[in-house]
Amino acid sequence: MKILQVERLTRAAFAPFGEVIELDGARHFPINGGTTERFHDLARVDVTDGGGRTLINLFRAQPRALPVEIALMERHPLGSQAFIPLQAGRYLVVVAPAGEFDPAHMRAFWTDAWQGVNYAKGVWHHPLLALDRVSDFVVVDRGGEGPNCDELQLARPWRLAFEASADLAA
Template sequence: MPTLTIQPLTREAFAPFGEVIMLEGARHYPINQGTTERFHALATADTHAMDGKTILSVFRGQPRSMPLAITVMERHPLGSQAFVPMTVQPDDEYLVVVAPPGDFDENSMQAFLCKGFQGVNYARGVWHHPLIALHRVSDFVVMDRIGEGFNCDEVTLDGRWVVG
């Protein structure tokens, strides 16, 4: 049974799949007469194909048990999709499993361990596993696309690949 190695989430390692949303290393500057620090342009919404609109939702993920068999992957061909955890606790971890856009290749999957202060923005067309909360019920602000056109492709896998 093939196992995906879990690697830490970094901007460099995740770059082929999208953007990491976190404050460390981000451009920032004071605003509002110095009472607020703005961390600027952490991610870009790519949602305007076929007159789509950017929306914000909250997803509540139930914790998953490890090891987890990978049985489904999905992609959004008409827009990016961002997940930002609603916590700042580093121990509120979650996993992302991704594969490059294009024809799905299970041998190209990668797994990343994300801390509670890190979000991800999947680029348009990037294959990813549905939300994988780990230790507790976890809420995420999700930025994605609403509009005309079919925006979710899924592939079903046999579960021989596992993570964790």
């Protein structure tokens, strides 16, 4: 079985695959007479190809037990897909660049507290990998005509490996 090292999710590390949705470092300003703080323009929703429209969904992910094996990847060729957690919690993100799937270019990340992700159009990713408990996510993606989900079974599964500093392997 092949091993894929899990790394901390950061904006810089995830940039080839989309955007990290987080408040840290975000542009923000007060609105509504100073009673609300607006964190502005956190991710680009890209869903209009082929007449697509924006959907807002709620996904409820069941927790996965460690060790995690990766045997399936998927992509959405006609639009981006954003996952925004509704509570602080740990989950894993496994991605590969858009285009022809190459397992040698897969990367895995662990999230920190309230981080969300916005997968760019066509980026390969594993379905939700919640840890610890049932986890709810707001998901913003594409609705409309045309096939927008390609799934790929991997020839051999990969096992995720964690750095000691990730504190997830315990």
